[in-house]
Amino acid sequence: xxxxxFLSLLVINRPQNKAGGADKSPCRARxxxxxxxVGQYSHNLDAKxxxxxxxxxxxxxxxxxxTKGLDNCLFLYPKKEFEKLAEKVSALDFSxxxxxxxxxxxxxxxxxxxxxxxxxxxxxxxxxxxxxxxxNITITGLYNxxxxxxxxxxxxxxxxxxxxxxxxxxxLSGLGV
Amino acid sequence: xxxxxFLSLLVINRPQNKAGGADKSPCRARxxxxxxxVGQYSHNLDAKxxxxxxxxxxxxxxxxxxTKGLDNCLFLYPKKEFEKLAEKVSALDFSxxxxxxxxxxxxxxxxxxxxxxxxxxxxxxxxxxxxxxxxNITITGLYNxxxxxxxxxxxxxxxxxxxxxxxxxxxLSGLGV
DNA sequence: CAGTTTATCCCCACTTTTCCCCACTTTTCA
DNA sequence: TGAAAAGTGGGGAAAAGTGGGGATAAACTG
Numbered sequence: 001x002x003x004x005x006f007l008s009l010l011v012i013n014r015p016q017n018k019a020g021g022a023d024k025s026p027c028r029a030r031x032x033x034x035x036x037x038v039g040q041y042s043h044n045l046d047a048k049x050x051x052x053x054x055x056x057x058x059x060x061x062x063x064x065x066x067t068k069g070l071d072n073c074l075f076l077y078p079k080k081e082f083e084k085l086a087e088k089v090s091a092l093d094f095s096x097x098x099x100x101x102x103x104x105x106x107x108x109x110x111x112x113x114x115x116x117x118x119x120x121x122x123x124x125x126x127x128x129x130x131x132x133x134x135x136n137i138t139i140t141g142l143y144n145x146x147x148x149x150x151x152x153x154x155x156x157x158x159x160x161x162x163x164x165x166x167x168x169x170x171x172l173s174g175l176g177v
Numbered sequence: 178x179x180x181x182x183f184l185s186l187l188v189i190n191r192p193q194n195k196a197g198g199a200d201k202s203p204c205r206a207r208x209x210x211x212x213x214x215v216g217q218y219s220h221n222l223d224a225k226x227x228x229x230x231x232x233x234x235x236x237x238x239x240x241x242x243x244t245k246g247l248d249n250c251l252f253l254y255p256k257k258e259f260e261k262l263a264e265k266v267s268a269l270d271f272s273x274x275x276x277x278x279x280x281x282x283x284x285x286x287x288x289x290x291x292x293x294x295x296x297x298x299x300x301x302x303x304x305x306x307x308x309x310x311x312x313n314i315t316i317t318g319l320y321n322x323x324x325x326x327x328x329x330x331x332x333x334x335x336x337x338x339x340x341x342x343x344x345x346x347x348x349l350s351g352l353g354v
Numbered sequence: 355c356a357g358t359t360t361a362t363c364c365c366c367a368c369t370t371t372t373c374c375c376c377a378c379t380t381t382t383c384a
Numbered sequence: 385t386g387a388a389a390a391g392t393g394g395g396g397a398a399a400a401g402t403g404g405g406g407a408t409a410a411a412c413t414g
Contacts, residue, residue, distance in 0.1 A: 038242065038263070039288040040303060044402070048362090052401055056289075070277060102272075117364075119400075140285035143267035147285070161278040221392070225372085229391055293373075296390075 037141030042151065045137050049128060050120040054139060057146065058119055066127060066148070068109035071157060074123070074131050074148040075106075081144050082110070123148070214318030219328065222314050226305060227297040231316060234323065235296055243304055244287040249330055251300070251308045253323040259287070300325070 041054045053061060053076075065082040069075040077085065089106055092099040109130070113121040123133065136151035149157070218231045230238055230253075240256040266283055269276040286307075290298040300310065313328035326334070338345070 036263070038284055039301070040285050046403060055400055070271065140281060142280050142284045143263055161282065164278070223393065232390055
């Protein structure tokens with residue numbers, strides 16, 4: 001899989017630690033004391049449009065924002081993260097057609113949500129329709145956001161991208177990541 | 178690609194110890210202040226999806242991350258190692274299709290795990306399926322990660338690559354190994 | 355404006371899963 | 385060869401996930 005190949009590349013390419021010192025980049029400390037989102041979970045959307053958030057992510061998502069994502073899924077950001085993103089995105093030159101469209105999706109499609117006592121959020125109907133959410137939902141952690149997929153769409157997407165994984169890995173290793 | 182083969186070669190050349198037994202030679206060492214995993218172990222996955230981690234690796238893996246690996250196995254990284262990677266990858270611009278696919282595989286395919294008091298981790302079902310894990314599991318140390326294989330897949334892989342190890346080595350000559 | 359309907363959300367109850375802990379067997383090492 | 389450590393399995397408490405009833409609020413209608 002591309003993941004493994006990519007990991008292998010990084011492992012081999014990792015520069016030797018100068019003087020054996022640890023990596024002290026400023027963003028590392030911040031990430032260590034925050035629990036970042038990783039992993040994939042399978043939950044049910046109920047008849048009232050409620051969706052349980054995996055228990056270990058709830059602390060970071062007391063206040064959150066759901067919005068239209070890419071590839072037919074929804075993005076769920078902690079409110080603070082979303083605000084940062086919104087600033088960047090809204091700064092894009094809106095004389096460009098694509099930028100306007102992107103803005104309208106990400107910002108115009110957004111909805112504030114809160115986690116209730118049972119650990120659920122309510123996904124508004126227009127977003128359920130957008131992402132084609134039925135009952136079985138896959139929630140994936142992507143470090144600073146969650147993605148909400150209909151389980152069937154996720155399975156399909158996954159099957160397709162795994163086929164292309166080698167090419168993707170090569171493309172990316174060319175970026176010098 | 179060459180790099181991936183290089184790692185494979187390391188696997189092939191390592192001396193085998195008797196199946197089912199744990200090799201207790203003083204294998205753990207530190208290179209550049211990083212943990213180093215060497216050796217091959219045979220453990221059982223129980224009905225609850227729990228898998229014992231070889232005792233001598235536990236210190237480095239109190240907190241760890243399991244991810245989809247190459248050739249139908251899983252990778253187990255110390256959490257700190259994985260975080261370095263995750264930070265870089267998650268910083269990629271998600272407006273690019275390939276970046277999104279890559280993130281979803283690497284981060285969405287991963288799972289945070291902790292070692293319990295009995296020295297076991299829980300392998301989530303979707304990863305057990307991915308790697309086709311049954312009951313008999315082979316765990317191999319690969320320098321800075323562990324690999325988790327279904328014993329049957331491992332035996333098959335091993336049998337095939339041993340036959341071809343000379344040819345594989347030829348392709349590596351350019352690396353100055 | 356009153357009455358009806360619709361939506362929201364709070365709470366309870368039930369099921370399933372997780373995880374903590376104990377117990378037993380096997381292996382290792384002094 | 386006995387003690388300690390590693391590996392394995394399972395019972396049961398606690399937490400997570402799920403579904404629905406019903407109170408309050410909002411919207412709609414005659």
